[in-house]
Amino acid sequence: xxxxxxxxxxxxxxxxxxxxxxxxxxxxxxxxxxxxxxxxxxxxxxxxxxxxxxxxxxxxxxxxxxxxxxxxxxxxxxxxxxxxxxxxxxxxxxxxxxxxxxxxxxxxxxxxxxxxxxxxxxxxxxxxxxxxxxxxxxxxxxxxxxxxxxxxxxxxxxxxxxxxxxxxxxxxxxxxxxxxxxxxxxxxxxxxxxxxxxxxxxxxxxxxxxxxxxxxxxxxxxxxxxxxxxxxxxxxxxxxxxxxxxxxxxxxxxxxxxxxxxxxxxxxxxxxxxxxxxxxxxxxxxxxxxxxxxxxxxxxxxxxxxxxxxxxxxxxxxxxxxxxxxxxxxxxxxxxxxxxxxxxxxxxxxxxxxxxxxxxxxxxxxxxxxxxxxxxxxxxxxxxxxxxxxxxxxxxxxxxxxxxxxxxxxxxxxxxxxxxxxxxxxxxxxxxxxxxxxxxxxxxxxxxxxxxxxxxxxxxxxxxxxxxxxxxxxxxxxxxxxxxxxxxxxxxxxxxxxxxxxxxxxxxxxxxxxxxxxxxxxxxxxxxxxxxxxxxxxxxxxxxxxxxxxxxxxxxxxxxxxxxxxxxxxxxxxxxxxxxxxxxxxxxxxxxxxx
Amino acid sequence: xxxxxxxxxxxxxxxxxxxxxxxxxxxxxxxxxxxxxxxxxxxxxxxxxxxxxxxxxxxxxxxxxxxxxxxxxxxxxxxxxxxxxxxxxxxxxxxxxxxxxxxxxxxxxxx
Numbered sequence: 197x198x199x200x201x202x203x204x205x206x207x208x209x210x211x212x213x214x215x216x217x218x219x220x221x222x223x224x225x226x227x228x229x230x231x232x233x234x235x236x237x238x239x240x241x242x243x244x245x246x247x248x249x250x251x252x253x254x255x256x257x258x259x260x261x262x263x264x265x266x267x268x269x270x271x272x273x274x275x276x277x278x279x280x281x282x283x284x285x286x287x288x289x290x291x292x293x294x295x296x297x298x299x300x301x302x303x304x305x306x307x308x309x310x311x312x313x314x315x316x317x318x319x320x321x322x323x324x325x326x327x328x329x330x331x332x333x334x335x336x337x338x339x340x341x342x343x344x345x346x347x348x349x350x351x352x353x354x355x356x357x358x359x360x361x362x363x364x365x366x367x368x369x370x371x372x373x374x375x376x377x378x379x380x381x382x383x384x385x386x387x388x389x390x391x392x393x394x395x396x397x398x399x400x401x402x403x404x405x406x407x408x409x410x411x412x413x414x415x416x417x418x419x420x421x422x423x424x425x426x427x428x429x430x431x432x433x434x435x436x437x438x439x440x441x442x443x444x445x446x447x448x449x450x451x452x453x454x455x456x457x458x459x460x461x462x463x464x465x466x467x468x469x470x471x472x473x474x475x476x477x478x479x480x481x482x483x484x485x486x487x488x489x490x491x492x493x494x495x496x497x498x499x500x501x502x503x504x505x506x507x508x509x510x511x512x513x514x515x516x517x518x519x520x521x522x523x524x525x526x527x528x529x530x531x532x533x534x535x536x537x538x539x540x541x542x543x544x545x546x547x548x549x550x551x552x553x554x555x556x557x558x559x560x561x562x563x564x565x566x567x568x569x570x571x572x573x574x575x576x577x578x579x580x581x582x583x584x585x586x587x588x589x590x591x592x593x594x595x596x597x598x599x600x601x602x603x604x605x606x607x608x609x610x611x612x613x614x615x616x617x618x619x620x621x622x623x624x625x626x627x628x629x630x631x632x633x634x635x636x637x638x639x640x641x642x643x644x645x646x647x648x649x650x651x652x653x654x655x656x657x658x659x660x661x662x663x664x665x666x667x668x669x670x671x672x673x674x675x676x677x678x679x680x681x682x683x684x685x686x687x688x689x690x691x692x693x694x695x696x697x698x699x700x701x702x703x704x705x706x707x708x709x710x711x712x713x714x715x716x717x718x719x720x721x722x723x724x725x726x727x728x729x730x731x732x733x734x735x736x737x738x739x740x741x742x743x744x745x746x747x748x749x750x751x752x753x754x755x756x757x758x759x760x761x762x763x764x765x766x767x768x769x770x771x772x773x774x775x776x777x778x779x780x781x782x783x784x785x786x787x788x789x790x791x
Numbered sequence: 792x793x794x795x796x797x798x799x800x801x802x803x804x805x806x807x808x809x810x811x812x813x814x815x816x817x818x819x820x821x822x823x824x825x826x827x828x829x830x831x832x833x834x835x836x837x838x839x840x841x842x843x844x845x846x847x848x849x850x851x852x853x854x855x856x857x858x859x860x861x862x863x864x865x866x867x868x869x870x871x872x873x874x875x876x877x878x879x880x881x882x883x884x885x886x887x888x889x890x891x892x893x894x895x896x897x898x899x900x901x902x
Contacts, residue, residue, distance in 0.1 A: 389830035
């Protein structure tokens with residue numbers, strides 16, 4: 197395979213870029229520090245505000261770096277940065293319930309000291325997450341159903357959804373309720389069409405049209421449209437009183453490095469692997485993986501060798517540091533040697549002719565790929581509602597259909613997947629019917645199934661700790677579930693601080709001994725401490741942080757995740773990101789800044 | 792009598808215009824398909840939005856002006872012309888592509 201190299205760009209025209217770069221470099225003083233304070237209108241410090249630095253092109257390293265203010269309001273960006281002599285550095289600040297009213301720059305030699313002055317603002321619409329608006333839905337069962345129906349591919353209400361609510365209001369219709377009913381009904385049909393288009397991409401012939409009548413009418417569209425009309429009955433431009441619901445865990449040492457992925461793309465998951473360390477990012481709209489050097493920002497594209505669409509989707513860290521990729525289409529699994537740049541691929545088909553729809557491979561408690569005693573890789577098969585394995589030496593694959601969930605017919609979406617510490621059992625979740633269960637690998641027999649009370653609980657990605665307690669993110673109900681796989685009993689089901697946040701995945705952190713819970717609709721990562729069942733909140737630096745899987749780098753303990761906005765008409769960020777929680781829990785310090 | 796006639800610049804320009812229009816039409820049809828416009832618009836039947844042919848016929852008399860208006864409507868969305876449902880914006884589509892798509896729609900009035 198060949199690696200295609202280019203430098204990142206963010207849509208600026210080349211001459212503009214070059215001119216800006218020349219101006220910037222000619223005026224910059226190298227080796228300079230950026231620090232400062234965040235205060236309120238009375239000069240009182242504002243702790244835990246986010247300060248964002250968006251280095252102009254061409255910059256090295258991350259697209260945007262974010263730090264948090266300390267208890268005295270102070271902040272400091274890691275490393276040295278070029279500071280222009282005659283231009284404002286592109287810094288911004290955000291804090292829920294506040295807005296910027298003044299900024300005071302003081303040059304101190306080569307360094308820059310910036311004071312941000314904020315004032316309280318009742319309208320939180322510029323900072324609050326999409327989930328804040330879902331507090332309008334009081335019935336938890338209605339809310340979980342709505343999240344499962346609408347938040348699968350993008351946030352609701354994303355800014356574009358809010359803009360559409362305003363567009364309906366702007367119609368000035370004689371009967372606003374009728375206009376809302378018609379318009380939200382059309383949007384639901386439209387989204388059903390986009391979804392059908394996307395998920396038939398791997399098998400649809402060129403130029404083949406979808407049957408609109410068929411795709412418009414899937415599921416409970418009219419019910420969803422009725423709820424949208426009822427709940428989103430205004431311009432959706434003002435919200436107040438939203439609370440994160442748990443303490444913010446960020447401190448003065450917390451850093452978030454965000455790396456923008458060149459568009460067009462449909463970013464899914466990201467992992468940090470290799471030497472030099474690169475963020476490997478899946479683009480499910482193609483067969484591509486992006487590899488971003490975290491120090492230089494240089495990007496490579498590595499194509500999964502396949503002559504059909506495969507759509508890299510879920511990523512897994514191999515025990516040898518390789519990258520394992522599962523597909524959206526056509527049963528193709530890829531393994532990339534990230535240093536050599538070479539792929540090995542398998543196109544799976546069972547002896548009885550089934551093509552597995554592989555979602556996850558077998559994660560162990562270190563959140564890396566584990567094999568069974570025979571060297572087989574196990575997987576969840578969302579396409580056939582099954583559990584199976586393949587032998588990487590022969591490519592042989594075998595699957596076992598999962599037992600039905602009593603009283604819950606229809607598509608199950610067998611989704612997340614982990615293996616117990618001794619490798620004896622695999623456990624899976626079923627997203628679409630609120631069910632989970634286990635599989636005895638030696639006996640080839642199922643354990644369970646176990647049902648959650650709410651069929652729309654939405655059990656998604658799974659993790660397991662080193663004592664075989666399994667944690668599942670419950671997307672629909674906004675909860676975290678803990679289940680003891682040895683005792684076969686529920687430890688607890690915990691409401692997240694925001695139950696509209698749509699938790700996509702849970703990842704056990706073996707050093708911190710906590711569970712990281714990544715949300716798709718809440719712009720936050722939660723930290724769950726099983727010792728006291730408490731939650732902490734780590735807010736992301738932007739709205740539409742539609743996150744998916746999270747990996748904890750085993751050496752430095754940084755968190756690696758991505759913003760995976762996959763719907764073109766929802767223009768959220770498409771980034772991979774690295775987060776140092778700033779707790780010093782791991783002996784090795786991660787630092788992508790130039791020495 | 793000299794049967795040979797030099798092709799006039801006007802004829803050449805008209806031919807090139809026609810070729811360009813046909814190319815734009817083909818490309819416009821592809822762009823409309825790729826942009827998933829069929830989610831809401833059909834050729835002659837009502838769907839979530841008005842049919843392409845109806846749009847073309849309504850604006851046939853003011854085609855020059857409407858090309859730009861329609862292109863911007865494709866990008867920015869909005870409502871009020873055809874009923875109670877605002878069109879979604881498509882800001883990921885460039886204005887240049889939107890013009891090609893609008894040209895293809897407006898040319899349907901000739902068919």
